[in-house]
Amino acid sequence: xxxxxxxxxxxxxxxxxxxxxxxxxxxxxxxxxxxxxxxxxxxxxxxxxxxxxxxxxxxxxxxxxxxxxxxxxxxxxxxxxxxxxxxxxxxxxxxxxxxxxxxxxxxxxxx
Amino acid sequence: xxxxxxxxxxxxxxxxxxxxxxxxxxxxxxxxxxxxxxxxxxxxxxxxxxxxxxxxxxxxxxxxxxxxxxxxxxxxxxxxxxxxxxxxxxxxxxxxxxxxxxxxxxxxxxxxxxxxxxxxxxxxxxxxxxxxxxxxxxxxx
Numbered sequence: 001x002x003x004x005x006x007x008x009x010x011x012x013x014x015x016x017x018x019x020x021x022x023x024x025x026x027x028x029x030x031x032x033x034x035x036x037x038x039x040x041x042x043x044x045x046x047x048x049x050x051x052x053x054x055x056x057x058x059x060x061x062x063x064x065x066x067x068x069x070x071x072x073x074x075x076x077x078x079x080x081x082x083x084x085x086x087x088x089x090x091x092x093x094x095x096x097x098x099x100x101x102x103x104x105x106x107x108x109x110x111x
Numbered sequence: 112x113x114x115x116x117x118x119x120x121x122x123x124x125x126x127x128x129x130x131x132x133x134x135x136x137x138x139x140x141x142x143x144x145x146x147x148x149x150x151x152x153x154x155x156x157x158x159x160x161x162x163x164x165x166x167x168x169x170x171x172x173x174x175x176x177x178x179x180x181x182x183x184x185x186x187x188x189x190x191x192x193x194x195x196x197x198x199x200x201x202x203x204x205x206x207x208x209x210x211x212x213x214x215x216x217x218x219x220x221x222x223x224x225x226x227x228x229x230x231x232x233x234x235x236x237x238x239x240x241x242x243x244x245x246x247x248x249x250x251x252x
Contacts, residue, residue, distance in 0.1 A: 032216050033163075033215075033216040033217055033219070034160065034163075034220075034221035034222055034225055035221060037221075038156075038221060038225055042148075050215065050216045052127070052215055053128055054127060054130055054216070054217075055216075056131075057130065057131025057132070057159070058159070060131075060135055061131070061134055061135065061155040061156070061159050062152075063152075
């Protein structure tokens with residue numbers, strides 16, 4: 001599934017538009033950065049409530065193209081800047097992580 | 112590859128805006144050298160966790176990347192407080208990070224175990240009041 005399909009299907013506020021044509025390999029959800037460093041697969045969407053700049057560093061290192069903030073979290077300006085520099089798509093959903101993951105699963109993102 | 116590639120980074124204490132930059136340089140350098148993505152990914156995890164340990168626990172320090180014919184070494188050196196109980200620090204989930212740092216998602220107590228899991232050789236020398244030296248080696252297949 002491409003990032004653009006997620007945008008078409010879910011009601012998201014977009015902060016940074018990276019490569020929306022990029023195909024997602026799966027998803028990871030977590031707010032502990034080292035946990036995400038451990039388990040995230042390359043090409044995943046990352047669902048988190050962490051909204052500070054270090055999220056971008058983890059995304060770059062794990063080659064995560066799409067960071068999706070749950071629970072209406074607003075990204076810090078530094079996070080927006082870094083995502084822009086690195087070409088990482090950044091968006092917010094008003095949904096909490098659990099229903100948000102459920103929606104993504106329904107869309108076919110099951111890994 | 113001829114001469115070893117040597118890069119050194121200074122990591123500042125508690126600078127969360129810059130945190131992760133050294134690890135990103137490490138990964139970029141290894142990619143530029145044409146190393147496999149598996150090696151680059153493992154080295155990125157090691158470098159990130161080692162860098163974050165310098166930021167959070169070590170009072171800052173130096174991180175060195177050394178790339179030789181058959182191996183990568185990532186070395187992190189600090190003059191921080193040292194690790195009182197290394198076997199406890201190696202346990203996943205054990206952390207001494209303060210609450211405000213944990214709230215940012217750091218201090219999961221997974222740093223050292225993440226480093227060890229991604230290393231082919233792993234060594235820590237630590238002395239209370241003197242500092243800590245961590246060496247992680249990844250073999251290039």
